[in-house]
Amino acid sequence: MRTFKYIIKRLIFLIITFFIIMTITFCLIKTLQTEIPLGKDGQVEMDRRIALGWDKPIMTQYGIYLRNIFTKWDWGTSFKVQYMQPVWNVLFDRMPATIMVNVLAIAIGLPFGIILGIIAAIKKNTIWDQIISVVIVIFISVPSFVLAFFLQYFVGFKLQWFPIIMSSVYEAGGMWTWKMIYSVMLPILASAFYEIAYFARTVRAELTEALTSDYMLLARTKGLTKGKAIVRHALKNAMVPILPVIIGTFLSVMSGSMVLEQIFAIPGVGSLTLSAMFQRDYDLFVGTSMFYTAFGLLAAILTDLSYGFLDPRIKMGER
Amino acid sequence: MAQQNNNYQHIAAERFRFVQQNEKLHDKELKTKPIGYFKDAWMRFKKNKASVVAAVILLLIVLYAIIVPWVSIFKIGDADAKYAKVLPKLELGGIKIFSGASNMSLNEKYYALIHGIGLGAEDPNGDRTDYTWEAAENAEHNPIVAVHGIITSGVGAGATKSTYRCSVDSYDYIGFEYLNVTPKRLAAIQEYEKETGKKVIYPMIDIFSEDCGDASDADLWYKSNAKLQPLDEDGKALKTLDDIKAAGYTPNYLYKDGELQYQLQRDPNTIQIRVLYCNYYEYVTGHQPVFTFGADGSGYDIATRMAYGLRTSLVLSFGVAAVCFIFGAMYGAIEGYYGGWVDMLLERIVDILWRMPLYIIVTLFQMHLVNTGKASVLGGLLLAFCVTGWIGTASVVRTQFYRFKNQEYILAARTLGAGDFRLMFRHIFPNAIGTVITSSVFAIPGIITSESTFSYLGIVNFNSATSVSLGTMMSDGQKYLQYQPHILLIPAAVIAVMMIAFNLFGNGLRDAFNPSLRGADE
Numbered sequence: 001m002r003t004f005k006y007i008i009k010r011l012i013f014l015i016i017t018f019f020i021i022m023t024i025t026f027c028l029i030k031t032l033q034t035e036i037p038l039g040k041d042g043q044v045e046m047d048r049r050i051a052l053g054w055d056k057p058i059m060t061q062y063g064i065y066l067r068n069i070f071t072k073w074d075w076g077t078s079f080k081v082q083y084m085q086p087v088w089n090v091l092f093d094r095m096p097a098t099i100m101v102n103v104l105a106i107a108i109g110l111p112f113g114i115i116l117g118i119i120a121a122i123k124k125n126t127i128w129d130q131i132i133s134v135v136i137v138i139f140i141s142v143p144s145f146v147l148a149f150f151l152q153y154f155v156g157f158k159l160q161w162f163p164i165i166m167s168s169v170y171e172a173g174g175m176w177t178w179k180m181i182y183s184v185m186l187p188i189l190a191s192a193f194y195e196i197a198y199f200a201r202t203v204r205a206e207l208t209e210a211l212t213s214d215y216m217l218l219a220r221t222k223g224l225t226k227g228k229a230i231v232r233h234a235l236k237n238a239m240v241p242i243l244p245v246i247i248g249t250f251l252s253v254m255s256g257s258m259v260l261e262q263i264f265a266i267p268g269v270g271s272l273t274l275s276a277m278f279q280r281d282y283d284l285f286v287g288t289s290m291f292y293t294a295f296g297l298l299a300a301i302l303t304d305l306s307y308g309f310l311d312p313r314i315k316m317g318e319r
Numbered sequence: 320m321a322q323q324n325n326n327y328q329h330i331a332a333e334r335f336r337f338v339q340q341n342e343k344l345h346d347k348e349l350k351t352k353p354i355g356y357f358k359d360a361w362m363r364f365k366k367n368k369a370s371v372v373a374a375v376i377l378l379l380i381v382l383y384a385i386i387v388p389w390v391s392i393f394k395i396g397d398a399d400a401k402y403a404k405v406l407p408k409l410e411l412g413g414i415k416i417f418s419g420a421s422n423m424s425l426n427e428k429y430y431a432l433i434h435g436i437g438l439g440a441e442d443p444n445g446d447r448t449d450y451t452w453e454a455a456e457n458a459e460h461n462p463i464v465a466v467h468g469i470i471t472s473g474v475g476a477g478a479t480k481s482t483y484r485c486s487v488d489s490y491d492y493i494g495f496e497y498l499n500v501t502p503k504r505l506a507a508i509q510e511y512e513k514e515t516g517k518k519v520i521y522p523m524i525d526i527f528s529e530d531c532g533d534a535s536d537a538d539l540w541y542k543s544n545a546k547l548q549p550l551d552e553d554g555k556a557l558k559t560l561d562d563i564k565a566a567g568y569t570p571n572y573l574y575k576d577g578e579l580q581y582q583l584q585r586d587p588n589t590i591q592i593r594v595l596y597c598n599y600y601e602y603v604t605g606h607q608p609v610f611t612f613g614a615d616g617s618g619y620d621i622a623t624r625m626a627y628g629l630r631t632s633l634v635l636s637f638g639v640a641a642v643c644f645i646f647g648a649m650y651g652a653i654e655g656y657y658g659g660w661v662d663m664l665l666e667r668i669v670d671i672l673w674r675m676p677l678y679i680i681v682t683l684f685q686m687h688l689v690n691t692g693k694a695s696v697l698g699g700l701l702l703a704f705c706v707t708g709w710i711g712t713a714s715v716v717r718t719q720f721y722r723f724k725n726q727e728y729i730l731a732a733r734t735l736g737a738g739d740f741r742l743m744f745r746h747i748f749p750n751a752i753g754t755v756i757t758s759s760v761f762a763i764p765g766i767i768t769s770e771s772t773f774s775y776l777g778i779v780n781f782n783s784a785t786s787v788s789l790g791t792m793m794s795d796g797q798k799y800l801q802y803q804p805h806i807l808l809i810p811a812a813v814i815a816v817m818m819i820a821f822n823l824f825g826n827g828l829r830d831a832f833n834p835s836l837r838g839a840d841e
Contacts, residue, residue, distance in 0.1 A: 017671050024675075028683045141822040142815045143768040145775065149793065149811045153804050258678065259772050263797070274776060277682055285682075292676045300674070 007305060014297050021293050022286070026065065029282045030058045075290075076283030081275050087287035091269065096175050097166070098261070098268030104181065104188045106249060109195025114242075116196065117203025121238075122230065124208060132200065139197035145259040148190040152263070155186060162186050165265040187264040191257060195249065202245055206238040213237075244306040251299035360753065360831040370827020373820040380817055384633055387626035392606045393619075395627050396784040401496065401596055402608055403618040404803045405489040409611050417611075420464045420486045421802075427560045428547045430463070430483045432538060435568055436494040437461030439540040440595050442570070443518035445579045450541070451567040460597075462491035481560065490608060495521060495537035496596045499589045505582065508592075511602050519598045523580045523591070525573040530554065537593050541568035613805045616795050619787075625810055628789040629817075631781070635697060636766040639704040640759045646705075647712025648755060652743045654713065655720025662717075673710050680706050681773055685780075696781055700773070704766055715758045719751035753832030760828055764821040771814060789814055 036042045053061055068074040075087040082090050120132040139147070156164035167183040210216065211234050219229040258270035265271075269288060276284035354362070364370060388395070408419030425433065437458030438450065447454075455461060464486040471481045500508070508519050526534040530550055532543035542550040549557045551566040573580040583591040600608045612621040654662045684703035688694040694702065723729065724747060732746050773779045774790030781788050789810045796807030 013667075013670070017674055020671050021675050021679075025679055025683070028687065032686055137822060137826075138819060141764065141818040143772065143818060145772060146793075146811045146815050146818075149797070149800070149807055150815075153800055153808060157801050157804075259776060262776055273678075274778075277778065289676065289679045292679075293674060296676065297674055 003308065010301055010304070014301055018290070018293060018297060022290055023062065025286055025289050026062055027058055029286055030054075030061060032282075075287045078276075078281050078284040080279035080281035081272065081284055087284050090272065090284060091287055091291060094267060094269045094272045097266050098270065100175065100180070101184050101187050101260070101266060101268065102191065102257075104184070105191040106195060108188065108192040110199060110246065112192075113196040113199025114203050116200040118207060118235070120200065120204040121207035121211060124211075132204075136197045136201050136204075139193045140201065144190050144194050144257060145263060147193055148187065148260055148263050151186050151190055155189075166267075184264070184266065187260045187266060190260055198249075199242075199245075202242055203238065206241050207234060210234040210238040240311045241307075243310055244303045247306050248299045248303035251295055251302060356749075356753070360828075364827050364831035367827040367830060369823050370830075373823035373827065376816065376820040377824055380629060380813070380820070381633060384626050384629035387623060388630070391620070391623040391626070392604075393623040395623065395787065397604070397620065397623075398618040399600060399604075399608075399614075400618045401493055402490075402600070402610065402614045403616055404799060404806065405493075405608075405610055405614045406803070407611060407613040407621075407805055407809070408490065408609055417613075418464070418486075418488075419490050419613075420488045422467070423485055423487045424470075425483045425485055425487075427481055427483070427563075428549070430485065430560065431549055431563050432547065433462050433487060433492065433494075435541060436491060436538050438568065439495065439521070439538070440491075442540075443521055443595075445522040445570065445572045447570075449567075450570060452564045455568065460491045460494075460595075462488045462494070464488055490597065493596045495540070495593055496599070497535070497537045498592050498594055498599070499585065500592060501588055502590060505590050505592065508599075508602060517598055517601070519594050519602050520581050521593050521595055523573040523583050523593050525571050526583075528571065530571050540570060540572070542571045612809050613803070615792065615806045616799055616803075621792070621806065621809055624787050624792060625789070625813060628787045628792055628810065629813070631697065631786060631788045632767045632770055635701055635704070635770055636763045638701050639708050639766050640763050642701075642705050643709035643712055643762065644755065644759050647709035648716050648748065648751075650709060651713035651716025651751075652720060652748060655717040656724055656739070656743050656747070658721075658724075669710055669713065672707050675707065677703075677707060677769060678773070678778065681769075682778055685778065696779060696786065700770060700779055704769070708762065708766065711758050711762055712755055715754050716748075716751050719754060720747055723747045723750050757825060757829045757832055760821070761825045764818050764825075767814070767821075768818065 036045050049055065053064060056064075065076065068076070073088065075091075078085050078087055078090050116132050116135075120129045120136075123129050152164050155161050162185040163183045164186065165183075166187070167179065211230070213234075215237075216229055216234055219233050220226070224232070258274060260266070261268045261270035262274060269291065273285070273288040273292070275281070276288055406419045406421050407417035409415075409417040434452075434455050437460040438447075438455035440460040441447070441454075441458050456463075467484045467486065469481050469483055511517075512519055522540075524537070524540055525531060530542040530544070531539065532545055532547040533539055539547070542554070544550060544556050546556075549563050549566075550569060551557055551562075552569050557563045557566055573583070581592065585591050597608055610620050610622065612625065615621055615624070650665065654665045681700065681703040684694075684699045684706075685696075688702070689696055689699040720743075729742060729746055732742055737746070770779070771788060771790035771793070774781060774788040775794045776790075777794065779788070779790075781791050792810045793807055796803075796810070799806050
C-alpha cells in the first residue's frame with residue numbers, strides 16, 4: 001500500500017513537472033519577437049497570425065493550446081518544416097529512425113559491456129583489467145560526436161567499410177532492412193562505444209563489490225566452485241543495481257542524440273528538433289521539446305521505481 | 320623466537336640508568352610538520368601516476384590557450400582565402416613533423432602544370448636560359464615533393480593515359496595569382512620590392528595570344544593550347560609527359576615593343592599584375608605563410624583559432640563551475656541544514672529544473688538574450704549553463720550536511736553560541752569541500768562537451784571574426800573531412816585528449832579527497 005501511494009505521488013509530481021516545463025517553454029517561445037515581412041506578405045502574415053489566435057494574450061493562447069491537446073490530441077501545426085502537418089504526425093514519422101539507431105546501439109553495447117565488465121571484475125588487477133579500464137576511460141570521456149568524426153574518417157573514408165551517411169528509406173527499400181542497418185552502422189558504433197564503456201564500468205564496480213562479500217565466502221566454503229559461485233550468487237546480486245540502469249537507458253533511447261543524427265543525416269527526432277529550431281517552427285519546437293522532457297521524466301521515474309521492485313531491501317517511500 | 324633472552328632475573332645493575340634526573344618532565348615538541356587536509360590529499364594524489372600525467376596534459380592545454388594568442392603571428396580574424404585548407408606545416412630543429420604536403424592524383428598535363436610552378440617562381444625577370452624539366456624539378460618552390468606511382472590505363476586506339484600519384488606541397492601549390500590593383504597599391508608593392516629585394520610581381524603572361532590555354536590561370540606561364548597541353552617552340556602540342564620532358568617549357572611572357580611587361584593596364588584605375596602569392600602574402604602580412612596546424616576552410620590559422628577556441632571553452636567552463644560552486648554550495652547548505660519543509664520546497668525546484676533538457680534552456684537564452692543583443696554569445700551561454708549547472712554541487716553539499724549536522728561537535732558549537740551561518744560554513748561545510756571540488760571538476764568536461772556540441776550544431780553561433788569555439792571549428796571542418804581531414808580532426812583530437820585528461824584528473828582528485836580511502840594505500 002505504501003508502495004502504491006509512493007508511485008501515485010511520484011506520478012502526480014511527474015505530471016506537474018511536465019506541465020511546468022511546458023508552460024515555461026510555451027511562454028518563452030511565444031514572447032519571442034518575430035519579424036513580419038513588409039508589404040502584401042506582411043498583411044497575409046498578420047492575417048494568418050490573427051487566424052491562429054496569436055493576437056490574444058499568451059495565457060489565453062496557452063489555454064487554447066492545452067484544450068486542443070486534451071480534447072483532440074492536437075499539438076499544433078507545423079508551418080515551416082512540413083507545411084500544414086500536425087506536429088504529432090511529423091514527430092511520429094521521425095521516430096522509427098531514432099529508435100532503430102538507438103535500439104541497435106544498445107543491442108550491441110549491452111552484451112559487450114556486460115561481458116567486458118565481468119572479465120574486468122573477475123580478473124581484477126591483472127593486465128586484462130587494466131586494458132579494459134583504459135578502454136572504459138577513453139570511451140566514457142570522449143564525446144560521442146568526436147568519436148563519430150574519427151569513425152567517419154577512418155572507418156568510413158579510409159577503410160570504406162560502412163557508408164558515411166544513412167541511406168534513405170526509399171533507396172534501402174524499407175526501414176528494417178539489412179541495407180538500412182548497414183548504412184547506420186557508424187552512428188550505431190559511435191553511441192555503442194559509450195554504452196559498452198558505461199555498462200562495463202557499472203558491472204565492474206557492482207561485481208567487484210559482490211565478489212568480496214561474505215556470502216561469496218560462504219558459497220565457496222559450502223563447496224561451490226569459483227565459477228558456480230560467481231554465476232549463482234555474485235552475478236545475480238550484481239545485476240540488481242544494473243537492471244534499473246538498463247531500463248533507464250532503454251527509455252532514453254527514444255530521445256536519441258541530436259548531434260549524431262546531424263552528423264550522419266539520420267531523419268530522426270533529433271534532426272527534426274534542430275530544423276524546428278532553425279526554421280523557427282514554434283509549435284513543432286514546443287512539441288519536440290516536450291517529447292524529450294517526457295522521456296527524460298519517464299526514464300527517471302522508472303529507474304527509481306525499478307530499484308524498489310528488484311531489490312526488496314530498498315523500501316520505496318521510506319523516509 | 321627461541322633465542323630470545325627471557326632471563327630477566329639477572330640483569331647487571333650497571334645496565335640501568337636514570338632517564339631524567341635533573342630535567343623536568345614535559346611533552347616533546349613534534350619534529351614533523353603537521354599534515355593538513357589539502358596536503359594529505361596532495362600526497363595521495365601524487366601517487367596516482369595517471370592523474371598526474373593528466374594534470375600535466377591539462378596544464379599544457381591551458382598554457383597553450385593562454386600563450387599561443389600572444390606569440391602567434393596570426394590574429395583571430397586573420398584569414399586568407401587563398402590559403403584555405405592548406406595542410407599543417409611544422410618544422411622543429413630541421414625535422415619535419417608536418418610536411419604540408421598531401422597526396423594527389425594528377426593527369427599528365429596537370430602534372431606538368433603544377434610541376435612548372437617552381438620554375439616560374441625562379442624566373443622573376445623572364446630571362447632564364449634553361450626552361451627544362453630538370454630545372455623545374457630542382458626549383459625551390461616546386462610543389463611536387465615526390466611521385467609515388469604511375470597508373471597507366473588504356474584509352475583505346477593504342478593511346479595510353481597515365482595518372483601520377485604525387486605528394487604535392489599545399490603551400491607551393493597555390494603558385495601565382497592575378498591581382499587587380501590601383502596604381503597607388505602597385506607603387507607600394509614596388510617600393511617594398513626595392514626595400515627588401517624580394518620579388519612579388521612576376522612577368523605578365525601574354526593572355527591574349529593563342530598560346531595561352533587559360534587566361535585566368537596565372538600558373539600557366541608557358542605556351543599551351545586550349546586543352547592546357549604544353550606547346551613546344553614550334554607550337555606543336557606535347558601530348559605525353561615524355562615529350563614534355565624532352566622539350567621542356569616554352570615561356571609565354573607578354574612583350575610590348577620588345578620589352579618584358581610586368582603589368583597590364585585594364586582601365587585608368589585598375590592594373591592587372593601577376594604575383595607569386597607566397598611573396599605577396601609576406602608583403603601584406605609581414606610574415607611567411609606557415610600554418611602550424613594548417614588552415615581551415617576560410618583560411619584561418621587552425622593553431623591560433625584553436626587557442627582562442629580553448630580559451631572560450633575554458634573561460635566558459637571555469638566560469639560556470641565557479642558560479643555553480645558558490646551558488647550550489649549555498650543552496651545545498653540551506654537545504655541540508657534547515658531540512659524539513661525548506662528542503663522539500665527547494666528540492667522540488669531542483670527536480671523541475673533538472674528535468675528541463677539543457678538544449679531548450681540554451682536555445683531560449685540564445686533567442687531571448689543574444690539575438691536581441693542583450694548579452695554576448697558567451698554571456699548567454701554562461702547564463703544558460705548556470706541555470707542547471709549548480710544542481711550537482713547542491714545535492715552533494717546537501718548530502719554532506721545531512722551527514723554532519725547532527726554530530727556532537729555541531730551540538731557543542733551550537734551550545735557555545737555559534738549562529739546558523741557560522742555553523743554552516745565554518746563547521747559543516749569544510750567537511751564537504753573535497754567532494755564539492757571533485758564534483759565541480761567533473762562538471763567541467765561536461766560543460767565543455769555541451770558547449771562544443773551546441774556550437775557544432777549551430778544552436779550557439781560565435782561570430783567567426785571575433786570569437787571561436789572548438790565546436791564551430793569542427794562544424795566547419797566536417798565539409799572537408801574526406802580530403803582535408805586535419806581541419807576537423809585536429810580540434811576533435813584536442814577535445815578528446817582534454818576530456819580524457821579531465822576525467823583522469825577528476826578520478827585522481829576523487830580518490831585523493833575521498834575520506835573513506837584514507838590510509839588505505841594498496
